[in-house]
Amino acid sequence: MPSCTGLKIRLALHGCTNRPFFHIIVTESRFKRNGRHLEQLGSFDPMPNYNNEKLASLNVKRIKYWLGVGATPTNLVSKILGLAGLLPIHPRTYLETRRRREGLLQETAVAESEEARLKEQS
Structure with a gap:
């Protein structure tokens, strides 16, 4: 061995x-x-x-x-x-999860603001 x-x-x-x-x-x-x-x-x-x-x-x-x-x-x-x-869960896993979550929150916020802008125009 x-x-x-x-x-x-x-x-x-x-x-x-x-x-x-x-x-x-x-x-x-x-x-x-x-x-x-x-x-x-x-x-x-x-x-x-x-x-x-x-x-x-x-x-x-x-x-x-x-x-x-x-x-x-x-x-x-x-x-x-x-x-x-x-x-134990690797610390990098927590970081990647946090970044993905923040990215999704930003995407939804952008989509909501775009939707609100389109409603105002109509």
């Missing part, structure tokens, strides 16, 4: 052009992104489906094992694991 200090839980890119698909893998940090890996722990599909969902499948038992051994997840993997409830 490799030394536990350099283990990473990261995403390996698969799929084709304009249609990415990722495998969640355990590998040593010195290996390339799609190079050798020790084990595949799940998959992640970042393209929203018809319900606007991004799908992830996780082998929770093996992820807990590798986290216990000392593997460190990358930022994106820790965000996925945080949303799955295996890790």
Whole structure:
């Protein structure tokens, strides 16, 4: 078994052009992104489906094992694991949610003011 200090839980890119698909893998940090890996722990599909969902499948038992051994997840993997409830929610998730919410509020305010302006003109 490799030394536990350099283990990473990261995403390996698969799929084709304009249609990415990722495998969640355990590998040593010195290996390339799609190079050798020790084990595949799940998959992640970042393209929203018809319900606007991004799908992830996780082998929770093996992820807990590798986290216990000392593997460190990358930022994106820790965000996925945080949303799955295996890790604390990543702080970046809160920031992105806040920005999206503020953007939606601005869009609705602009739409309402535009609607009010059109009513005044008629």
